[in-house]
Amino acid sequence: MATPSNYKWRRDKDGLGVWEHRGKVAVAGYGHSPVDRRWDGVSMDKTLGAYSILACQKAMSDAGVTPDQVDGVICCDSHIAGPSGGSASRWAPRPYFAPPYDSELGLTLINAEWLVKQLGLKNIKFAPTGVPTIGEMVGMASQAVGDGMCSTCLVIYPCGNLEGRYRRGGENADDYAKGARQWTVPWGNHGGNDFINIFPHNQYCLKYGGHHDDLAPFVINQHRNGMLTPWGFNATHDIEPISVEDYKSSRFILNPLRIWDCDRPVNASTAYLFTTADRAKDMRQKPVYVLNHSQHSFKKRSTQEDLDEIEMWTDIAAKRMYEGAGLGPKDVDIFNPYDGYSIMTQFYLEAFQWHGVKRGDALKFYAGDIRVEGPHPFSSSGGNLGNGRVRTAMYTDSIEQLRGTAGKRQVRVSADTALAAFTTPPSGGWIMFAKHPS
Amino acid sequence: MPKLIPVPDEVSKPFWDAVNARKLVLQRCDSCNKLQYPPQKTCQVCGSDAKLVWKEVAGKGHVATYCVIEDGRLNRRMPDQPYNLVMVTLDADPTVNFYSNLPGTPPYKVPVGAPVEVMFEEVAPGQLIHEWRVV
Numbered sequence: 139m140a141t142p143s144n145y146k147w148r149r150d151k152d153g154l155g156v157w158e159h160r161g162k163v164a165v166a167g168y169g170h171s172p173v174d175r176r177w178d179g180v181s182m183d184k185t186l187g188a189y190s191i192l193a194c195q196k197a198m199s200d201a202g203v204t205p206d207q208v209d210g211v212i213c214c215d216s217h218i219a220g221p222s223g224g225s226a227s228r229w230a231p232r233p234y235f236a237p238p239y240d241s242e243l244g245l246t247l248i249n250a251e252w253l254v255k256q257l258g259l260k261n262i263k264f265a266p267t268g269v270p271t272i273g274e275m276v277g278m279a280s281q282a283v284g285d286g287m288c289s290t291c292l293v294i295y296p297c298g299n300l301e302g303r304y305r306r307g308g309e310n311a312d313d314y315a316k317g318a319r320q321w322t323v324p325w326g327n328h329g330g331n332d333f334i335n336i337f338p339h340n341q342y343c344l345k346y347g348g349h350h351d352d353l354a355p356f357v358i359n360q361h362r363n364g365m366l367t368p369w370g371f372n373a374t375h376d377i378e379p380i381s382v383e384d385y386k387s388s389r390f391i392l393n394p395l396r397i398w399d400c401d402r403p404v405n406a407s408t409a410y411l412f413t414t415a416d417r418a419k420d421m422r423q424k425p426v427y428v429l430n431h432s433q434h435s436f437k438k439r440s441t442q443e444d445l446d447e448i449e450m451w452t453d454i455a456a457k458r459m460y461e462g463a464g465l466g467p468k469d470v471d472i473f474n475p476y477d478g479y480s481i482m483t484q485f486y487l488e489a490f491q492w493h494g495v496k497r498g499d500a501l502k503f504y505a506g507d508i509r510v511e512g513p514h515p516f517s518s519s520g521g522n523l524g525n526g527r528v529r530t531a532m533y534t535d536s537i538e539q540l541r542g543t544a545g546k547r548q549v550r551v552s553a554d555t556a557l558a559a560f561t562t563p564p565s566g567g568w569i570m571f572a573k574h575p576s
Numbered sequence: 577m578p579k580l581i582p583v584p585d586e587v588s589k590p591f592w593d594a595v596n597a598r599k600l601v602l603q604r605c606d607s608c609n610k611l612q613y614p615p616q617k618t619c620q621v622c623g624s625d626a627k628l629v630w631k632e633v634a635g636k637g638h639v640a641t642y643c644v645i646e647d648g649r650l651n652r653r654m655p656d657q658p659y660n661l662v663m664v665t666l667d668a669d670p671t672v673n674f675y676s677n678l679p680g681t682p683p684y685k686v687p688v689g690a691p692v693e694v695m696f697e698e699v700a701p702g703q704l705i706h707e708w709r710v711v
Contacts, residue, residue: 325675
């Protein structure tokens with residue numbers, strides 16, 4: 139299979155104009171595996187590999203595509219629970235099993251080559267390595283299909299979780315701080331989106347007024363939307379809804395960040411099927427068109443990102459996305475930003491000015507009616523907080539809303555366009571979907 | 577429990593050597609006249625590597641904001657929990673910031689906006705790190 143190493147697919151600069159493939163690429167299918175809290179280390183039908191195969195099969199079935207029609211596979215091969223001390227770093231290598239589980243591949247690591255082999259895909263011509271996370275993968279797939287690198291592309295995002303405390307071990311168990319960590323971990327910052335955002339979030343509350351616990355309505359609504367998502371962790375595990383009091387009495391992680399501000403690591407996999415708009419018209423589902431994809435990668439000025447930087451970066455991300463999509467804030471019906479930690483979502487909401495929310499308005503907006511039945515169905519997916527750390531609920535919900543198949547989550551307002559992301563303020567990507575190609 | 581021990585590399589060695597001599601030095605680009613921390617191979621503004629020089633700076637700053645680590649992931653710091661993690665801005669250039677545990681200030685009692693000064697703390701024999709305390 140071809141693996142172009144120098145393929146320039148990113149749209150990560152200002153002033154690129156409207157995307158050249160706007161409306162010519164579509165999502166034709168998706169598939170979710172079950173969402174488990176952890177892999178138990180023995181159930182071969184519940185490995186990350188087995189779940190990724192299942193997700194791909196579901197995505198192909200959803201689209202009405204056979205394996206011989208698939209000519210592209212984009213699979214994120216990073217271990218979500220590592221490398222910063224993931225569980226695998228503690229107990230791999232270890233005794234393995236019979237093929238295809240005779241190495242870590244298929245158990246806790248997945249890549250395109252392994253999947254192509256297991257799925258028996260014979261006509262693959264695009265299967266890159268070193269694939270980024272889902273926030274950028276959907277952009278890579280959109281560009282690759284638009285550019286003709288492939289025509290029918292599976293996009294797979296596995297999210298692993300194993301026994302033990304998340305990201306304990308590895309370099310987090312080390313006594314020494316090497317590389318970039320010499321500037322952070324001696325004082326306790328072991329890295330992650332929580333640390334990126336907690337300081338700017340505190341500055342936000344100070345600058346605009348408000349209190350950390352004003353996030354409660356948003357978090358609670360995410361859980362509510364999650365319970366309306368049949369495949370998600372919360373819905374499939376009968377997770378009890380939380381109240382404001384539950385939220386306010388929950389334990390702290392990075393005070394003021396609470397446990398309910400953090401998503402729940404899970405073991406699951408998701409697959410999407412991207413294809414050309416022309417092909418999608420003949421497939422099983424109503425096509426969901428891609429109007430633009432964009433990426434960003436910003437470098438912080440010093441040790442810690444501050445509020446000024448976060449607001450500047452998210453403003454730039456919004457500008458790039460809107461420019462490439464040929465749309466503005468008033469044109470976006472469904473808005474599914476990333477919520478892996480609740481403390482960052484307000485930065486996206488205000489940057490993209492969804493439903494007119496400007497800088498400093500988000501906490502007041504959260505206190506209003508943001509239910510899917512209401513006038514401002516913010517983050518109708520329930521995101522990671524409502525579904526577990528699959529990092530794909532934002533995309534699946536957007537697709538379902540535009541198809542009109544979101545069930546109890548189906549918004550009452552119009553659903554012609556949808557904006558979704560897995561991103562941090564400094565890095566990641568956005569994608570704009572639409573019911574119509576133009 | 578001591579803090580994690582920094583391992584100097586080619587770029588950072590002058591910084592840590594200065595810290596071990598109880599001095600705070602930062603890179604300054606002679607083209608931009610911009611201070612930068614953490615140290616890098618090139619100036620983050622203009623990209624120059626030829627005009628980066630080490631400059632001792634006054635260890636004066638302010639508390640910008642903070643959190644309290646109650647359930648972190650670093651094994652070595654578990655016994656310290658809960659502990660402050662403070663973002664300190666440098667008075668000489670407030671876009672430069674540092675982390676601090678603010679020794680001498682109890683958890684949750686961090687005075688946001690307060691002036692701080694640099695101090696040095698031994699984390700291993702012969703290895704200091706820069707810390708900050710409320711003035």
